[in-house]
Amino acid sequence: MKNKFSLTGISSIAIHTAHNNNDSYAHLTPIYATSTFVFDSAQQGMERFEGSDKTQIYTRWGNPTFKAAEETIAALESFGLKDESGNNLQLKALLHSSGQAAMTTMFLSNLKSGDAVLSHYSLYGGTYELLYKVLANAGIKIIIADLRDLNIVTETIKKNSTIKLVHIETPANPTMQCVDIEAITKIAKQFDCIVTVDNTFATPYLQQPFKYGVDFVMHSTTKFLNGHGTAIGGVLLGKNVEQMNTNVWKWYVLLGGNASAFDAFLLSNGMKTLELRMERHCENAMKVATFLEQHTAIKKVNYTGLKTHPDYAICLKQMKHPGAVMSFELKDGLIGGKKFIDNLQMCTRAVSLGTVDTLISHPASMTHYSVPKEDRLKYGITDGLIRMSVGIENCNDILNDLDQALK
Numbered sequence: 001m002k003n004k005f006s007l008t009g010i011s012s013i014a015i016h017t018a019h020n021n022n023d024s025y026a027h028l029t030p031i032y033a034t035s036t037f038v039f040d041s042a043q044q045g046m047e048r049f050e051g052s053d054k055t056q057i058y059t060r061w062g063n064p065t066f067k068a069a070e071e072t073i074a075a076l077e078s079f080g081l082k083d084e085s086g087n088n089l090q091l092k093a094l095l096h097s098s099g100q101a102a103m104t105t106m107f108l109s110n111l112k113s114g115d116a117v118l119s120h121y122s123l124y125g126g127t128y129e130l131l132y133k134v135l136a137n138a139g140i141k142i143i144i145a146d147l148r149d150l151n152i153v154t155e156t157i158k159k160n161s162t163i164k165l166v167h168i169e170t171p172a173n174p175t176m177q178c179v180d181i182e183a184i185t186k187i188a189k190q191f192d193c194i195v196t197v198d199n200t201f202a203t204p205y206l207q208q209p210f211k212y213g214v215d216f217v218m219h220s221t222t223k224f225l226n227g228h229g230t231a232i233g234g235v236l237l238g239k240n241v242e243q244m245n246t247n248v249w250k251w252y253v254l255l256g257g258n259a260s261a262f263d264a265f266l267l268s269n270g271m272k273t274l275e276l277r278m279e280r281h282c283e284n285a286m287k288v289a290t291f292l293e294q295h296t297a298i299k300k301v302n303y304t305g306l307k308t309h310p311d312y313a314i315c316l317k318q319m320k321h322p323g324a325v326m327s328f329e330l331k332d333g334l335i336g337g338k339k340f341i342d343n344l345q346m347c348t349r350a351v352s353l354g355t356v357d358t359l360i361s362h363p364a365s366m367t368h369y370s371v372p373k374e375d376r377l378k379y380g381i382t383d384g385l386i387r388m389s390v391g392i393e394n395c396n397d398i399l400n401d402l403d404q405a406l407k
């Protein structure tokens with residue numbers, strides 16, 4: 001749809017961006033459940049392959065249902081941002097079958113054997129494994145440091161001239177550590193490093209990394225963007241549209257990590273309520289964190305909305321609200337934690353995050369099971385740590401459930 005005036009809010013953008021015309025005047029972009037697209041003549045087929053005809057060719061290379069979701073996410077991540085010449089920032093998004101697939105395209109299209117990647121030590125478990133089990137195998141060196149210390153960032157990049165890419169996850173799973181996107185990007189750019197950000201926990205509603213000059217942003221759309229837990233998905237966004245359409249696109253189509261039209265449709269629908277959901281998620285999370293912090297059975301709460309969190313200030317600087325994920329430890333450790341999880345009556349016992357219902361999991365035995373114990377402990381992932389993704393239920397019911405389970 002061509003807007004006659006500029007939309008001024010995230011919800012309007014999330015709802016109207018993908019409102020494209022289609023032949024049957026369907027209100028929503030249909031689910032194009034098709035592997036391939038027909039051409040009327042040999043000439044038309046040639047024009048599509050050579051690029052002068054932009055119609056889709058084959059779903060591994062793109063599909064109209066993907067495109068609707070891709071345009072919406074690109075509009076959300078670039079909302080209100082300008083490029084270096086002062087024009088509205090243009091982004092290109094590629095929809096993948098999972099966050100892992102999006103990350104794989106992102107890393108492999110930017111790194112080759114002999115290059116090194118620098119990242120923070122508190123990372124999503126799947127990211128950690130992708131780095132150490134797949135990229136390391138391809139001859140890429142993995143360097144992990146505390147990116148909250150900017151001197152360490154500078155010294156590490158200075159000392160390792162092969163570092164080509166700095167990967168940031170903030171807030172990071174499951175201790176909610178935040179790193180300063182703007183400061184790290186500034187340092188990385190002095191050394192011509194590519195900066196990539198996993199923006200899954202924040203969503204573009206809470207945090208827009210492109211504002212600070214990063215090169216790529218990826219999401220597991222499985223989480224808050226979809227919001228309802230109906231599909232696994234991922235997206236990779238880049239600000240160099242030419243590069244996204246050539247080099248990155250080559251890796252995307254050859255690795256074959258494309259989305260499915262059904263999942264793309266579910267994602268597009270979910271994103272329409274992103275702002276409403278995030279507001280409620282964050283409002284509930286703040287109440288839950290405050291409740292837990294004051295509870296006598298709780299030893300520690302990791303939530304960046306609390307002033308006691310070491311990264312409270314960085315979170316405040318770059319995020320609209322502190323998000324909806326937190327972790328906490330019971331005074332009687334693992335045994336108390338297990339009992340608490342078993343006692344829950346409404347909250348859902350499951351890994352994943354960002355769904356409308358409150359999800360509770362145990363990182364040491366679940367998401368971070370494959371991370372060696374001594375590393376886990378270094379990162380603050382103790383045996384008794386419990387992770388919670390606060391949902392949009394009526395908050396009193398969440399609090400009542402937690403209260404009865406803690407007794």
Ligand SMILES: *Cc1c(COP(=O)(O)O)cnc(C)c1O
Binds near residue numbers: 169200232
């Ligand atoms: C879930 C998640 C991923 C991986 O995404 P999948 O959709 O499960 O492949 C990557 N990063 C973060 C921060 C995540 O939460």
